[in-house]
Amino acid sequence: MSNPAKARGTRWESAGVAYLNGVLGYTHPTDWRLVKRQVQEGAKDVGDAHAWPFVLEFKDVKSPSVPTWLRQAEVEAVNAGFDYGVVVHKVRGKGPALAKVHISAETFSRLADDVPEVLAYLPASLNHRGAYWTWTLAEFAQVLAAVRAARPPVND
Template identity: 35%
Template sequence: MTNPSKAKGTAWEAALVTYLRVHHNPDVHRNVQMGVKDIGDVSGYYLHAVEAKAEKTITLADYITQANREAIHAQQPFGCAVVKRRMRGTADGYVVRDVRTDVRLMNRLRDMEKALQLAAPAAYALIDEHHQEAAWRTVTERTR
């Protein structure tokens, strides 16, 4: 007989991989568990080691500690937990990181955007417009 909790976690990982392949990177995949040198549940989420969690009781501190440790093992600069939201679809899950990690991520994003603005202002404008439109679509879809 299978473990129902493990089956739920495996289903969440599979749903997350499917979503990320469509909306982020077609090369996203589930990782083989590696014990003490685990590199996270999912690879291919840009610059992140991902710890996928689908549990009734949510323990964010434990998830973040695990994700940050696995980011080191995976040689990724950022770790995050992707937590299933009960009774909702994959897109409604939560991406969680500690403030220290989020500030590093935002600093990197800011610095890279500034560099792109200086090096290729027209390309920056097109990319910025694309992402502004995507954000607007997301907001309007959620308010329907």
């Protein structure tokens, strides 16, 4: 890969996905719970990874732009047919467990309405403008497991 930023982003996506699958014990390739990196197909971006019902948008940059990223993640969730878009922002010098997972206040409110059990995992911090909440990736793994337990996908 000749673009260093793209290579760094790909490594971060792979590390984040591997962390979630490892901590949650998802290993079988046909397991619906497996968190999977996505390949861009077509004109509409569907996010960097899918962790049903979440689209994950991974970011490995020094200067955060969380509100912009959240708008991007939410559009990508709609494009993918998923309910929620979140951003996974790498924290420099830390492992994947300590990455920051941002969710907009609006999306969190919808999530709490859809799956009230998620209120037990109220995010650790609300940003100063009240626009988004933040978990660590380790905390988000617990949220993901709880949401999936409360609301498994419907098989056609």
